[in-house]
Amino acid sequence: MDDYQTCPKCKTTKYRNPAMVLMVNACGHALCESCVELLFAKGSGACPECKCPLRRNNFRVQLFEDPAVDKEVDIRKRILKEFNKRQEDFPTLREYNDYLEEVETIIFNLVFDIDPTNTNKMIDNYKKENKEITQKNRNRQSQEEMELEELLENEKAQQSEKASLYVNAELEEKKQKHKAREKLIDELMFSDADAKSIVASHVQATAALAKEQPKAAAQAGSTVVKSSKFSSGIQIGLRGQHTNSFLPIPKQEDLPLYRYTAPVFDYDGPPPPTIEMLGKLNYFANIRAANVTERAGGYTEAMSCCRALQEAMGGLFYSPQSTHKTAVVNTIHSTQDTDDMETT
Amino acid sequence: MFSTSTQRHFWMFKDETDVSNARLGANLKYISARGKNMTVAERETHFLNASEEKSLIMSYEYQLRDFCRKFHPPMPRYVIGTALHYLKRFYVNNSVMDYPPKEILVTCVYLACKVEEFNVSMDQFVGNLKGDREKAATIILNNELLLMQQLDYQLTVHNPFRPLEGLMIDMKTRFPTFSDPERLRQGIDEFLEQVFYTDAILIYSPSQISLAAIIHSASTSKENVDEYITKILFSEDQKRLLNLIEAVKKIRVMVRNIQLPHRDTIKALEKKLILCCNPDNNSESPAFKKRMKQSFDDEESFEDGQYPSASSEQVRSMLLGLSEMG
Numbered sequence: 001m002d003d004y005q006t007c008p009k010c011k012t013t014k015y016r017n018p019a020m021v022l023m024v025n026a027c028g029h030a031l032c033e034s035c036v037e038l039l040f041a042k043g044s045g046a047c048p049e050c051k052c053p054l055r056r057n058n059f060r061v062q063l064f065e066d067p068a069v070d071k072e073v074d075i076r077k078r079i080l081k082e083f084n085k086r087q088e089d090f091p092t093l094r095e096y097n098d099y100l101e102e103v104e105t106i107i108f109n110l111v112f113d114i115d116p117t118n119t120n121k122m123i124d125n126y127k128k129e130n131k132e133i134t135q136k137n138r139n140r141q142s143q144e145e146m147e148l149e150e151l152l153e154n155e156k157a158q159q160s161e162k163a164s165l166y167v168n169a170e171l172e173e174k175k176q177k178h179k180a181r182e183k184l185i186d187e188l189m190f191s192d193a194d195a196k197s198i199v200a201s202h203v204q205a206t207a208a209l210a211k212e213q214p215k216a217a218a219q220a221g222s223t224v225v226k227s228s229k230f231s232s233g234i235q236i237g238l239r240g241q242h243t244n245s246f247l248p249i250p251k252q253e254d255l256p257l258y259r260y261t262a263p264v265f266d267y268d269g270p271p272p273p274t275i276e277m278l279g280k281l282n283y284f285a286n287i288r289a290a291n292v293t294e295r296a297g298g299y300t301e302a303m304s305c306c307r308a309l310q311e312a313m314g315g316l317f318y319s320p321q322s323t324h325k326t327a328v329v330n331t332i333h334s335t336q337d338t339d340d341m342e343t344t
Numbered sequence: 345m346f347s348t349s350t351q352r353h354f355w356m357f358k359d360e361t362d363v364s365n366a367r368l369g370a371n372l373k374y375i376s377a378r379g380k381n382m383t384v385a386e387r388e389t390h391f392l393n394a395s396e397e398k399s400l401i402m403s404y405e406y407q408l409r410d411f412c413r414k415f416h417p418p419m420p421r422y423v424i425g426t427a428l429h430y431l432k433r434f435y436v437n438n439s440v441m442d443y444p445p446k447e448i449l450v451t452c453v454y455l456a457c458k459v460e461e462f463n464v465s466m467d468q469f470v471g472n473l474k475g476d477r478e479k480a481a482t483i484i485l486n487n488e489l490l491l492m493q494q495l496d497y498q499l500t501v502h503n504p505f506r507p508l509e510g511l512m513i514d515m516k517t518r519f520p521t522f523s524d525p526e527r528l529r530q531g532i533d534e535f536l537e538q539v540f541y542t543d544a545i546l547i548y549s550p551s552q553i554s555l556a557a558i559i560h561s562a563s564t565s566k567e568n569v570d571e572y573i574t575k576i577l578f579s580e581d582q583k584r585l586l587n588l589i590e591a592v593k594k595i596r597v598m599v600r601n602i603q604l605p606h607r608d609t610i611k612a613l614e615k616k617l618i619l620c621c622n623p624d625n626n627s628e629s630p631a632f633k634k635r636m637k638q639s640f641d642d643e644e645s646f647e648d649g650q651y652p653s654a655s656s657e658q659v660r661s662m663l664l665g666l667s668e669m670g
Binding site: 266267268269270272281283285286287305307308309311312313314315316317318319320321322323324325 | 359
């Protein structure tokens, strides 16, 4: 939608005014708004390019850059209102495809003005033969649209109910708090009991109230569902066939809960002190203290001390073993090779 | 930690003969592959034998440490330890003649820097090398994957330095009768430097090595830490105490018996090496250059096997070895 599009009539005006809107007529040619007004102010209704007769209301605001596309879109809409059969109406896929091809041929012919008389005859024939089916399909379409609308409405209604509930709950809370405060002040003023005990009992009461609040809110939230069935079991509305009900995943009650087991380390050496014991055993006297920046980052002396001790103790009981892969094999190979060398 | 690490489960040997057998195996494999048409006597003169390879490796370990000492920015000692570990492990499975040690050496250091999170960019790294820096960079990058493959991609190495710190802290806390263990530091550091030239790191656990270092340093300063070990560390396990004493003794013997090979012998060995080395893997040789050029030319159809990897023979025999074991 740039300023490169020129109105074929006044040519210049479109360049200078990007806000100008192009209108398309039934024969597929574009005209800018002002030219259209001009044309029909004079009373005549002829397209400046192809001279076919036009009416004022045949002009639509152009949606696509190419006016030919707009023309085709228009024709398609008109035709598909008549030719609205669906795949379910045809016994085989082949017949459905043939039908679609027929529709496309008709549209093509109309767009490019090929053989208009024949095409129109075809359309009329089709209309006569398929009047009933067309009507039924129209009704079905409208039914579906209604169902969708209903679903949307339901959702909206639920949301607004929830919102209002929350608002109400908040208001209630505020009221209660206010009441409690007033009660405390009254008690302090008029009763003879000790001030501290009054305040203490008041605090307890508010704590108990606070616990009850979330429970009440949860209960209130779950009672919004509208009734969807009549008492006899038949569902309200058109939702009989189409609703997708999502069942929740069944909860398995019997499985054991996860239990944490601490990891076991095999040090192969005398056990080093645990990180918690290091302070008590006075190890920190012998290690550099963490400076302020290090401690801010989360480092403590205990960490490096513990790690050093673990590494020191680990492996002290180790006795040499042969674990390298070639260590075992090469003894065999070397004896073989030495045999070979001796014989040659 | 060490007891659950791949180091313990895959890269440990029973004793020194075990390690030398592994090296011997690699050596013989290479010789039999390359010297098919030679007599026994010819083979002996042409190729390096296992003990000559060992001396060469030791000299290259010293070179590695020198390189790391002069490294800029200063390299912490655990990176050097890891690099030496990698070098040792690589040449347990492969022969010195097969892959030039100089290249593997720098690749080990580069990989160790990455693994131990000592961040050095490639440019900084090759800035420490002499000679053609771009060529060095390409050599390192080409060998990196080979090195990792030969290490079985098991790159975490447990060095004795952290156990040493732990033992120090423990001694200061639980054994206060021994005053100021920090006096032992210098002796300990020297011992730990030396132990990396032996095979002890492939036989004993790092905490045992650090304990051996402490004992050694204490005995050289005429001190005695036996009480600490018997009363506090091993108060409950007497038989394991014997095991540990045995281990410590052996480690100290190994360090005492280090013999730095003479410079002239090394030079002679290097000359011999140039003659018998594998030209496919030596970046100086024309065959290698031709192969590299070929791989650049058909870079369109770049396959996985184009990296300088162990030759197909070696791979096959290694796989056979594995199936025999299992």
